[in-house]
Structure formats: C-alpha cells, structure tokens
Amino acid sequence: MKILIIGAKGMLGHELTKAFAKYNPILWDMSDIDIADKEQVDKKITELAPELIINAAAYTAVDKCEENEEIATKVNGEALGYLADVAHRINATLVHYSTDYVFDGTKKEGYVESDIPSPVSAYGRSKLDGELRITRSELQNFYIIRTAWMFGPAGKNFVETMLLLADQEKEIKVIGDQFGSPTYAPDLAKATLEIVESKKPSGIYHRTNHGQCSWYQFAKEIFKVFDKKVDIGSCSTEEYPTPAKRPEYSIMKSTKLEPMRSWKDALIDYKESKNI
Secondary structure, eight states: OOEEEESTTSHHHHHHHHHTGGGOOEEEOTTTOOTTOHHHHHHHHHHHOOSEEEEOOOOOOHHHHTTOHHHHHIIIIIHHHHHHHHHHHTTOEEEEEEEGGGSOSOOTTOBOTTSOOOOOSHHHHHHHHHHHHHHTSSOOSEEEEEEOSEEOTTSOOHHHHHHHHHHHOSEEEEEOSOEEOOEEHHHHHHHHHHHHHTTOOSEEEEOOOBOOEEHHHHHHHHHHHTTOOOEEEEEOTTTSOOSSOOOSBOOBOOSSSOOOOBHHHHHHHHHHHTTO
C-alpha cells in the first residue's frame, strides 16, 4: 500500500511514521506541501498517487486562532476540501484528525461520534469546517478521527510543560474545572493503523486513551509518575482566562471501537520512553 503522511514532523506525524513503517510511507511536511494551496495539493498528490493519505497537519495554536481565524480556517478547514477532492479523483482513502473542541463542553457524560458539534472557539470552528468539507464531498473512503489532550515524546505538550514548571516553580496551580480524555500519540498512531488495516467503515471515530480527568488531576498524576515533589493547587477557568474558550466537559467516548488502554498506563510508558 502506497501511503502519504502529511505533517510527518509533528508529534503525531512522528508516531504515524513509526506505526506505518512496514509500508515505507512517503513523508511530507510544510516544506514539501502547503495543504492550503489547492493547485499544489492537486498537482503533487495526483503525481504521487498514494492509496492512503494521512493528514496530521493542522494549525493547533488554539489561542492564536482567535486572532487568526482566517488562517486557521484555511489550514484546518478549506485545505481538507482540497485533500478530499484529490483523494476522490485518485481513488485514495483519506485519514484526518479532528478534536474535542468541535463540541461546546456542556455534556458531562461525554461525547459520542453521533453527537452534534457546537464549537465555542475559532479553533473548534475551523476543525469542524474541515470535518464538514470531507463529509459533504464526493469522497466515499475516509476516516475522521477525533482525539483530545494529546501528549507524546516528539513535541511540546502538557506533560512537558508540567515537568518544566516542576523544575522552576515552588507552587503550581492548574485548572481543575475542565475535564477530558488524555491521549498518548503512539497509541493514537497504532489505533489509526488498526482502523486502516481492519478496513473499518468510513466515518467519524473517537480515539482517546481510556478514562477521564481534569487538567489538575492530570498534572497530579504526572508529578506522581515522574516522582516530582511539587506543591500543586487547583484553580478555576475564571482564575486563568485565555483568549479562546475551552469546553468544560470534552470527554470522548467511542461507540464503534473497543476502548484503548488507560491514559495512566500510557503516561507510565511515556516516562519509560524518556529513559527517566
């Protein structure tokens, strides 16, 4: 199977490269293709003619999206229309990643694939736009994989931020009233491989590690696993305002696939991967 991974140098792209290694995937990043350039997408991907296109490229700076919504919509939204169109023409399958931010965060029990999105931020709106451009296109073979709170060895993430703060601060406060499902990038990459190889029906899938927590609970577990002695306290969203509104409850539930392993087990693996 001829596979193209776009966004190969990012945190998830790095893990996808390893998960799909047996297929010798073609790896493209920003220097190789601008997915927001329709002509470039058409020309380069048509010439390459992959059977599977995995798009791990995105504008993920959530707060910056508030002031750059037009750019976010081009990369996270319009570009997916271009990828869907070219995938349809060359009869390829498209894999794309979306986010818990397409929901408003009011459903305490968690969101399933069939729940109606209602984003409350520019980032969420741009990612929903990308989803809709795929589902409303002529493309029949696609997987939209919604994930959340991703962490992994190959990029900046919440775990690394907490560990850095632990070495710099005597006291740390972390938001305790936003709840979600952490996701380990290597596990998400493996889950993507399983979905593709098992030829699951096209559609939307939720893939996060099993379990839920607040950012405060996540931080406490990080310090426990990494054996950091930190004075940590909980604060409210109101005490820590950000340009972009975050969903209060964005726990992701899957009705189509078996649960992945717990995020706590994945966090232990993450520590071991760092040789600490």
